[in-house]
Amino acid sequence: xxxxxxxxxxxxxxxxxxxxxxxxxxxxxxxxxxxxxxxxxxxxxxxxxxxxxxxxxxxxxxxxxxxxxxxxxxxxxxxxxxxxxxxxxxxxxxxxxxxxxxxxxxxxxxxxxxxxxxxxxxxxxxxxxxxxxxxxxxxxxxxxxxxxxxxxxxxxxxxxxxxxxxxxxxxxxxxxxxxxxxxxxxxx
Amino acid sequence: xxxxxxxxxxxxxxxxxxxxxxxxxxxxxxxxxxxxxxxxxxxxxxxxxxxxxxxxxxxxxxxxxxxxxxxxxxxxxxxxxxxxxxxxxxxxxxxxxxxxxxxxxxxxxxxxxxxxxxxxxxxxxxxxxxxxxxxxxxxxxx
Numbered sequence: 498x499x500x501x502x503x504x505x506x507x508x509x510x511x512x513x514x515x516x517x518x519x520x521x522x523x524x525x526x527x528x529x530x531x532x533x534x535x536x537x538x539x540x541x542x543x544x545x546x547x548x549x550x551x552x553x554x555x556x557x558x559x560x561x562x563x564x565x566x567x568x569x570x571x572x573x574x575x576x577x578x579x580x581x582x583x584x585x586x587x588x589x590x591x592x593x594x595x596x597x598x599x600x601x602x603x604x605x606x607x608x609x610x611x612x613x614x615x616x617x618x619x620x621x622x623x624x625x626x627x628x629x630x631x632x633x634x635x636x637x638x639x640x641x642x643x644x645x646x647x648x649x650x651x652x653x654x655x656x657x658x659x660x661x662x663x664x665x666x667x668x669x670x671x672x673x674x675x676x677x678x679x680x681x682x683x684x685x
Numbered sequence: 686x687x688x689x690x691x692x693x694x695x696x697x698x699x700x701x702x703x704x705x706x707x708x709x710x711x712x713x714x715x716x717x718x719x720x721x722x723x724x725x726x727x728x729x730x731x732x733x734x735x736x737x738x739x740x741x742x743x744x745x746x747x748x749x750x751x752x753x754x755x756x757x758x759x760x761x762x763x764x765x766x767x768x769x770x771x772x773x774x775x776x777x778x779x780x781x782x783x784x785x786x787x788x789x790x791x792x793x794x795x796x797x798x799x800x801x802x803x804x805x806x807x808x809x810x811x812x813x814x815x816x817x818x819x820x821x822x823x824x825x826x827x
């Protein structure tokens with residue numbers, strides 16, 4: 498049985514052209530979408546642009562949202578599409594010719610101070626940036642965004658078993674990158 | 686989620702397999718860290734910039750957006766369709782042109798059939814009327 502979507506009334510109002518309702522939807526989801534865009538783009542400076550694009554596209558296609566999933570899930574799908582389009586447009590050739598920056602060379606534990614919230618997020622984003630796209634998407638949706646496996650499977654259009662496998666492999670790859678942090682207790 | 690039986694099997698295996706125990710520990714540790722990653726800071730004015738982009742897009746492309754026009758013109762289209770169904774603005778059946786009247790008379794078609802027929806063969810009807818002016822209605826064809 499589908500859960501009640503807390504955004505439903507706002508979505509209906511926004512689909513009818515209510516800008517204030519859409520503003521409220523942005524307010525509710527901006528942090529998650531911005532975080533998702535940052536994670537999917539490897540902490541790139543384009544992340545805010547991508548997040549803006551997500552909401553612009555959402556506004557344009559809100560009338561096509563049928564409510565089959567929660568608005569939040571649908572918004573994540575829009576974000577993944579935006580990030581993939583952006584990634585494809587940049588082209589892999591750009592990565593080949595990108596100069597290696599100190600940021601690429603530094604291991605995560607070289608950043609100080611690691612106890613600050615911003616630094617912690619930065620380390621996580623940098624670690625995620627080392628993953629292949631398919632692993633990064635899956636683990637971001639699961640561990641950072643908190644989506645259920647079945648939601649992720651639907652978003653990525655792959656079987657749940659594939660999602661589980663990708664998340665498992667992603668965590669395996671992240672383990673050595675986060676090793677210095679993992680010895681510390683997690684503080685929120 | 687594992688059911689009771691599978692969970693018991695897993696626990697039994699973990700009790701004797703150090704490698705799997707370590708692997709599971711890594712999975713749990715990484716997940717805990719990622720789950721507790723602080724939320725992304727939203728830059729000031731983010732919503733304003735989104736709104737500005739929406740307004741800019743709608744200002745530039747809104748006029749050309751057929752979906753917007755489709756929605757805006759839908760009530761008018763419905764009204765016109767309703768008017769067409771009710772027959773508003775249609776010619777009354779008695780107001781057929783002279784040529785059509787002649788054609789109808791010469792072929793025995795009912796007026797309702799003539800309305801369609803008129804579009805394709807009214808030229809023939811005119812010719813017939815010109816060739817046989819003595820027939821009724823021919824005077825109308827001039």
